[in-house]
Amino acid sequence: MSDALLTLEGVHTHIGAYHILHGVDLSVPANQLTMLLGRNGAGKTTTLRTVMGLWHASQGRITLAGQDITARATPDIAQSGVAYVPESxxxxxxxxxxxxxxxxxxxxxxxxxxxxxxxxxxxxxxxxxxxxxxxxxxxxxxxxxxxxxxxxxxxxxRQLLLIDEPSKGLAPAIIQNMIAAFRELKAAQTTILLVEQNFNFARQLGDTVAVMDDGRVVHSGAMAELAEDSALQARLLGLSLGAHQ
Known part of the structure; x- marks a missing residue:
């Protein structure tokens, strides 16, 4: 995609003896919020940490605004305007x-x-x-x-925000406050890649979506299309977004 701020091409990540990412292809459009969804253990957090240089890709290529950042150290990536909010x-x-x-x-x-x-x-x-x-x-x-x-x-x-499960463990009123804040960030044309398990949160905020399974991206497209397709939700995620409204 020509308007992508961040791209991952065939990215593999090993952590010790474990092969976690198995050729991730992902495109994050500039000035949009991209949701990264999938079951627990699908590789979502590892993807964020690999982009941030906390774990290094063993194969493949990561580019930010056209610059190859695959082998860069985390401080250099941060200096390029990337901020990471971990689940912790x-x-x-x-x-x-x-x-x-x-x-x-x-x-x-x-x-x-x-x-x-x-x-x-x-x-x-x-x-x-x-x-x-x-x-x-x-x-x-x-x-x-x-x-x-x-x-x-x-x-x-920042050029890019990487945010891991911001609604986890929060009360519904706080989640609504967080949704309003992310809408403000979207209005300011902030590019965000956001991992989330709260599917109502995802439905309300996502412009685009990528779904991971077993260390790969198995679906990508418009969030609105996934939110309207219960059969696709069931196939990709094992549940319906509509059930979580």
Whole structure:
């Protein structure tokens, strides 16, 4: 796809003796939100970690904005404008919300160096970040920690966000807040590759979708088409999105 920001071509990943990815082909269009779906153990998290350079592809090619990043180190990929929000969120529990945000703003030495308008934009999406600005991050609720993890990823403009299961374990009201925030990010033309198990979340947000099984992408296309095709949902995922609305 000519409008793809990120492409994976025939990507294999081994972790020790285990062969996890078996020739992943994936295209992530620029300025869209691509959902990466599949059963547990299908290879979704490994795909994100391989893009981020945390695990290296043993075969195949990964390109970002036309540049080959297959063998690059994680700091170099981050410097290229890629942010990764792992399932574990990866926040620093002993540091305040403010200190967590400052660490994520690579070009800032003090919080005064961070773009004030961008911080206000983040506060509008996640008011809890402003409310608990000076509180230790470890004292936040699970939903607030997830908000902080996403806020850190967007404290500076990024080319690409890689986000692993942002709704996992969250209360329905917090999930709706997260959906609203991702809609804001989409409106700002942020390119996002998002792994998710909550299919209602996926249906509401995805522009495009790729479904993985056994370390391969077995389906890709428009999210709306998958959301409307119960037979395809059952075949690919073993369930219907409609049952999770």
């Amino acid at each position: 969120m990866g926040i620093f529990s002993d540091l305040s919300v403010k200190e967590n945000m400052l660490l994520a703003a690579r070009g800032a030495r003090t919080i005064d160096d961070v773009d004030t308008k961008r911080l206000e934009w983040i506060f509008d999406m996640f008011p809890a970040m402003k409310k608990f600005w000076l509180h230790p991050a470890g004292k936040l609720s699970g939903g607030q920690k997830q908000m902080l993890a996403v806020s850190r990823a967007i404290v500076e403009p």
